[in-house]
Amino acid sequence: MHEASITESMLSLALEKAREAKAAKVTGINLVVGELAGVVPDCVQFYFDVISKNTMAEGARLNFEIKPTQIKCRKCGNVFTPADHKWECPKCGDSNVEIASGRECYMESIEVE
Amino acid sequence: MSIKVIQVGEKILGKNEDKAAENKKRLDGRKILTVNIMSSPGAGKTSLILSTIKQLSKKYKIAVIEGDVASSVDAEKVNAVGAPVVQINTQGGCHLDAFMVEEGLDNLPLDKVDLLFIENVGNLICPNNYLLGEDIRLMIASLPEGDDKPYKYPAMFADSDVVILNKTDLQPYLDFKEKAFRQVVDGLNPDVIIFPVSCKTGVGMQEWFTWLEGKIKEKKG
Ligand SMILES: Nc1nc2c(ncn2[C@@H]2O[C@H](COP(=O)(O)OP(=O)(O)O)[C@@H](O)[C@H]2O)c(=O)[nH]1
Ligand SMILES: [Mg+2]
Ligand SMILES: [Zn+2]
Ligand SMILES: [Zn+2]
Secondary structure (H helix, E strand, C coil): CHHHHHHHHHHHHHHHHHHHCCCCCEEEEEEEEEHHHCCCHHHHHHHHHHHCCCCCCCCCEEEEEEECCEEEECCCCCEECCECCECCCCCCCCCCEEEEECCCEEEEEEEEC | CCCEEEEEEEECCHHHHHHHHHHHHHHHHCCCEEEEEEECCCCCHHHHHHHHHHHHCCCCCEEEEECCCCCCHHHHHHHHCCCCEEECCCCCCCCCCHHHHHHHHHCCCHHHCCEEEEECCCCCCCHHHCCCCCCEEEEEEEHHHCCCHHHHCHHHHHHCCEEEEECHHHHHHCCCCHHHHHHHHHHHCCCCEEEECCCCCCCCHHHHHHHHHHHHHHHHC
16 A cells, blocks of 8 residues: 555656656656665556556656665764664664664656657 | 656655645644654554543643544544544555645644644554654554564654653563663664553553643743
8 A cells, every 4th residue: 555655656756857858758767765665666566557557657667776774873883784683783882873774765867768 | 769867866755745844834833733643553542642632631722633544433532522633534545644634734723723633544664754744753652562663663763752652551461671672762763752651541641741731832932
């Protein structure tokens, strides 16, 4: 269900940008999505194929760049991949950490004709 | 035809953020303190709203936007305690967005509201990605869900201003480690305020009421 809503927003943004560029057709959409963004690429492509019918983005290829979850220590600045249930900084042991990557959800570019 | 690449570099939910800022302006103009309540299903969103209305409704006018699931059971409960409530139909959706909340605002007597609760859809995965126009993002974690929830939904905990740790009355039956829970949550979100409460017995609720009342007054200026 979440993918349906994300896909609608994504399609409308792509169409808006394509119209601004006076393009005739959108052939590709390049997306950057973090592991924590709650977006399953296959689901998005599935919905996209349905809702893009009869728009200039029909048949466009979706490319996903998936960003892994990365944690940054607020004390020493170390960036690391968290292990299950162990998020203390492996360098200094501090538990004061922030999510440095993994929440991305944006459109990098579109390819048009 | 040649293929051209057009740089976009925009958040997919950018439109939602614009609408949320519009809602916020509208609510700020009327000095309405707005709380977005998020949790998994059954953690206690409706219970917290009902207890808080009972405690504060003599002093403040409270309204509710109900987004939780398909039925209107929660809205009816709120209606029964005498607060204006609008039920939003999310059509099976997993989160509220700012456009739905705008519709809710259109249907509330905003000139007569001091405090607005928005009960989000019961889900810890995505609602935090949708700003609604709120002042306070509140999440409820309940003891039966376990103390490892912050590892599973770190973004939700990182985004919350307030965490209500509900159902503390069940502690004797569970091995929920509050210290471990607090350590991860405080680490992810050093500014967070955690209120351990039981909506059932009322333990811990006074601290929450007092804090919230302070925020209402702050907003009134
Ligand atoms: N034991 C206990 N049960 C609670 C507490 N708060 C809520 N509940 C129960 O949990 C269930 C779900 O609560 P509800 O407020 O509807 O959750 P919501 O889905 O998040 O709105 C109900 O049966 C409540 O009575 C509490 O502090 N302790
Ligand atoms: Mg509810
Ligand atoms: Zn969602
Ligand atoms: Zn460190």
